[in-house]
Amino acid sequence: MAKNDEFDLQNFLPYLLNQAAEQSSLEFQRIYKDRYGLLRTEWRVLFHLGMYGDMTAKEIGARALTHKTKISRAVSRLAQRRYITRTRSENDRRAELLALTQAGRGVYQELRGIAEDYDARLAQQFSRGEGALLRMMLRRLAGIED
Amino acid sequence: MAKNDEFDLQNFLPYLLNQAAEQSSLEFQRIYKDRYGLLRTEWRVLFHLGMYGDMTAKEIGARALTHKTKISRAVSRLAQRRYITRTRSENDRRAELLALTQAGRGVYQELRGIAEDYDARLAQQFSRGEGALLRMMLRRLAGIED
DNA sequence: AAATATTAGTTGTTTTTGTAACTAACAAGG
DNA sequence: CCTTGTTAGTTACAAAAACAACTAATATTT
Numbered sequence: 617m618a619k620n621d622e623f624d625l626q627n628f629l630p631y632l633l634n635q636a637a638e639q640s641s642l643e644f645q646r647i648y649k650d651r652y653g654l655l656r657t658e659w660r661v662l663f664h665l666g667m668y669g670d671m672t673a674k675e676i677g678a679r680a681l682t683h684k685t686k687i688s689r690a691v692s693r694l695a696q697r698r699y700i701t702r703t704r705s706e707n708d709r710r711a712e713l714l715a716l717t718q719a720g721r722g723v724y725q726e727l728r729g730i731a732e733d734y735d736a737r738l739a740q741q742f743s744r745g746e747g748a749l750l751r752m753m754l755r756r757l758a759g760i761e762d
Numbered sequence: 763m764a765k766n767d768e769f770d771l772q773n774f775l776p777y778l779l780n781q782a783a784e785q786s787s788l789e790f791q792r793i794y795k796d797r798y799g800l801l802r803t804e805w806r807v808l809f810h811l812g813m814y815g816d817m818t819a820k821e822i823g824a825r826a827l828t829h830k831t832k833i834s835r836a837v838s839r840l841a842q843r844r845y846i847t848r849t850r851s852e853n854d855r856r857a858e859l860l861a862l863t864q865a866g867r868g869v870y871q872e873l874r875g876i877a878e879d880y881d882a883r884l885a886q887q888f889s890r891g892e893g894a895l896l897r898m899m900l901r902r903l904a905g906i907e908d
Numbered sequence: 909a910a911a912t913a914t915t916a917g918t919t920g921t922t923t924t925t926g927t928a929a930c931t932a933a934c935a936a937g938g
Numbered sequence: 939c940c941t942t943g944t945t946a947g948t949t950a951c952a953a954a955a956a957c958a959a960c961t962a963a964t965a966t967t968t
Contacts, residue, residue: 625809626906627897628877629884630787635827635904637783641776655954663771674916681781686955688917710916710963731774738775741902749892750899751773756887758781760772801924820946832925834947856933856946 633757644734652723657682657690659727662716665700666724670715672705699723779903790880798869803828803836805873808862811846812870816861818851827905845869 625631648654654662657680664676677687691714694700699720705711716724739747755762771777794800800808803826810822823833837860840846845866851857862870885893 623874623878623881625806625813626901627881629881629897630783630790631806632897632900632904633779633783633786635906636900637776637779639827639905640779640903644776660771660777667771672916681785683956684917685919685957688919689954692918705916708916708964712917728769732769735769735773735775738903742899746895746899750896751775751778753888753892753896754778754782755772757786757884758778759785760781818946829926830947831927831949834949835924838948851946854934854946858947 629757640738644731647730648727652727655690655693657686658694661687661690661694661714662699662720662724662727663731665714665716666721666728670713672711672713674711676714694720775903786884790877793876794873798873801836801839803832804840807833807836807840807860808845808866808870808873809877811860811862812867812874816859818857818859820857822860840866 645656648656648659652659660680660682661676664679665671668679673684673687673691676682677684680687691700691702695702697719698717700714700716702712702714705713742750752762791802794802794805798805806826806828807822810825811817814825819830819833819837822828823830826833837846837848841848843865844863846860846862848858848860851859888896
């Protein structure tokens with residue numbers, strides 16, 4: 617026979633990845649949602665700015681593989697809450713450079729600490745080597761260039 | 763210092779898992795969506811019935827960790843397309859037993875073949891051992907009992 | 909330098925999801 | 939039995955996502 621018979625839904629990578637992603641982000645989601653009133657794309661934008669420095673909406677979208685309308689709305693809400701400022705770019709007046717405010721940086725710092733702890737807790741389930749391998753494989757699947 | 767400095771968004775497991783899940787299911791999604799007009803929960807319901815046999819909406823929800831309203835709507839649409847039948851359970855007349863129709867089974871078979879190929883193609887990126895380890899770790903993260 | 913095409917970002921409209929409240933059937937406990 | 943509680947599944951309404959069409963600025967072509 618051409619195909620082995622061991623194929624199972626529970627082992628189908630797209631399904632399995634999705635389940636793992638959903639399960640393992642449940643608690644973190646509750647924190648940024650309930651405690652900080654942020655949406656998923658919002659904390660992501662926050663993290664991009666906090667971690668990689670000021671950039672435009674387009675750059676964030678490219679890095680996070682997120683559609684521009686999602687970014688646009690996240691940016692809009694973050695600006696409303698005074699977590700970020702938007703200043704028109706000098707060289708290209710269509711684009712605007714996004715930057716964290718003091719308040720935004722504060723929230724970022726807090727959430728980042730929580731994320732680090734959370735990540736460490738998840739990774740505890742594996743040995744150091746396994747964890748590193750896992751991340752490596754996930755980066756490959758995600759199409760992140762090393 | 764208390765924390766190592768290597769923490770990066772690209773390595774944060776919930777984020778990374780999500781990116782990997784999204785990226786690696788893009789093509790498959792296009793197939794079941796564009797070619798079969800199915801929604802994510804719909805193909806999942808289809809697969810549950812095809813792979814594990816007839817069961818109730820509740821059972822599917824429990825296995826797939828999916829909320830009952832999502833299942834309810836998926837079941838409703840699948841029934842409308844005559845991919846599944848719903849028959850009230852004898853012993854508990856609240857529940858209904860779901861089963862694939864001939865047509866449903868056909869679609870399932872096709873999609874299952876595609877899924878198998880797709881999975882194999884994804885797994886090609888890793889060695890046999892790595893792939894097995896990956897699935898094992900994902901199952902653990904997803905909270906699937908072995 | 910017009911005319912045309914492309915790009916950054918926004919807005920409007922439609923789908924899909926999440927949440928809560930609901931119906932109908934069952935399960936106990938008194 | 940008959941009140942109270944629980945469960946399977948649906949429905950209604952609010953929140954969020956997807957998709958398309960739009961504006962304004964910049965590139966490109968002729």
